[in-house]
Amino acid sequence: xxxxxxxxxxxxxxxxxxxxxxxxxxxxxxxxxxxxxxxxxxxxxxxxxxxxxxxxxxxxxxxxxxxxxxxxxxxxxxxxxxxxxxxxxxxxxxxxxxxxxxxxxxxxxxxxxxxxxxxxxxxxxxxxxxxxxxxxxxxxxxxxxxxxxxxxxxxxxxxxxxxxxxxxxxxxxxxxxxxxxxxxxxxxxxxxxxxxxxxxxxxxxxxxxxxxxxxxxxxxxxxxxxxxxxxxxxxxxxxxxxxxxxxxxxxxxxxxxxxxxxxxxxxxxxxxxxxxxxxxxxxxxxxxxxxxxxxxxxxxxxxxxxxxxxxxxxxxxxxxxxxxxxxxxxxxxxxxxxxxxxxxxxxxxxxxxxxxxxxxxxxxxxxxxxxxxxxxxxxxxxxxx
Ligand SMILES: [Zn+2]
Numbered sequence: 001x002x003x004x005x006x007x008x009x010x011x012x013x014x015x016x017x018x019x020x021x022x023x024x025x026x027x028x029x030x031x032x033x034x035x036x037x038x039x040x041x042x043x044x045x046x047x048x049x050x051x052x053x054x055x056x057x058x059x060x061x062x063x064x065x066x067x068x069x070x071x072x073x074x075x076x077x078x079x080x081x082x083x084x085x086x087x088x089x090x091x092x093x094x095x096x097x098x099x100x101x102x103x104x105x106x107x108x109x110x111x112x113x114x115x116x117x118x119x120x121x122x123x124x125x126x127x128x129x130x131x132x133x134x135x136x137x138x139x140x141x142x143x144x145x146x147x148x149x150x151x152x153x154x155x156x157x158x159x160x161x162x163x164x165x166x167x168x169x170x171x172x173x174x175x176x177x178x179x180x181x182x183x184x185x186x187x188x189x190x191x192x193x194x195x196x197x198x199x200x201x202x203x204x205x206x207x208x209x210x211x212x213x214x215x216x217x218x219x220x221x222x223x224x225x226x227x228x229x230x231x232x233x234x235x236x237x238x239x240x241x242x243x244x245x246x247x248x249x250x251x252x253x254x255x256x257x258x259x260x261x262x263x264x265x266x267x268x269x270x271x272x273x274x275x276x277x278x279x280x281x282x283x284x285x286x287x288x289x290x291x292x293x294x295x296x297x298x299x300x301x302x303x304x305x306x307x308x309x310x311x312x313x314x315x316x317x318x319x320x321x322x323x324x325x326x327x328x329x330x331x332x333x334x335x336x337x338x339x340x341x342x343x344x345x346x347x348x349x350x351x352x353x354x355x356x357x358x359x360x361x362x363x364x365x366x367x368x369x370x371x372x373x374x375x376x377x378x379x380x381x382x383x384x385x
Pocket of ligand 1: 072105106140169170
C-alpha cells in the first residue's frame, strides 16, 4: 500500500475544523484507519457550559508493545481571510509548498503518521508486531476541556495500556530534524496584590500609596534567579506580565495595585515549593510596612521529563538517518497535551517546523511531509523490530 502524505495532508486541511467543529477531519481519519484494519471509536465529550467536541481513538493489534500516535485535528481560526494569499482551507500547493491552516499544527504531521502507518502495516501482513493506536482530539486549540484528558481517561477505563507515545506538535525551530521535545516546563500563574489607602495626591500623609509597595515587592521577587537550571532544563523563571492600578484619574492615590506574573519551572522544583519561595521573598521585603497577598491560579501544567534512554535514542537516530541532523533533546517552549499523556506512558514530541504555527499563510514544504513520513516509518520499523 502506497500512502501519500501530501494528498492526506491536503484532504485534512480542506476540513475546516475550527473547534468545536470537527469539519470532516476525524471522519477522514476514521475512513483511512478503518480501511487499514483499525478498530475506530469516535467519542464525543461534553461538559456543562461547553460545546460537545468529537475525538477519535483507533487501534490495530492486541499485543504489547503499544505505540500511541497522539495529535489534534482542530486548528486555530484563520483570522482575516483576506490577508491570506492562499485561502486557509483551499489547500493549495505552489512551488513545492502546501498552504493552509493546520499545515504544520498539526494536520501535516497527522498525515505523515497515517501514511507511515499504512505503509508499515502494508509491508507487514496487515498488522504490527504489537499495537499501534491513534489518539486524536478535536479540542486542543480551543478551551481544551473535551479533548485529550477525557480521551485518555476514556481509554484507560476501556483497559487500554500504552508503552510509548509520539505527539506530533511542531517541534523544529529551523529545519526538520532540529529538535525533539522530551519534556516541558511547568507553569504557574499568580497575582500579587498590594493594598493601600486611597486619598488625594496633594495629601499623601492621609493616604498609603500601594504603587510604592508593589514596586518594592516586584523588585524583591525578581532580585535573584529562582535556580540555575538542570541537565535538560533551563532556569526556572518568573516573569511579571502586567502591573495595574486601573486608575483613570491624576489626583487620586489608588487603594490597590496588582501585578500578574507567570512562573515556568524546571524539574528541580515543585509548584508548592516555588509558591513558598516567592511568598518568602515578598514577606521579607514587605516587613510590617506593606500589606500584600498573592492569589495563585489553579494549574494542571506540571513539569515533566521523558528521560533519555532506548526509546529517545531510537527516535533521535531515526531522525538523524533521514535528515542528516542529530536533533537536540529539548524541553523549551510552552505546554502541550504531552503534559497529560505523560501520566500514562513516556511521551516525546516530534513534528514539523514550528515557525509557521498559527500564522497567516501557514505552510509546509511538501518535501518535509515526505521526510517526516520516512522518519515515522523508520520509527515504526525499529519500534516493532
Ligand atoms: Zn498543535
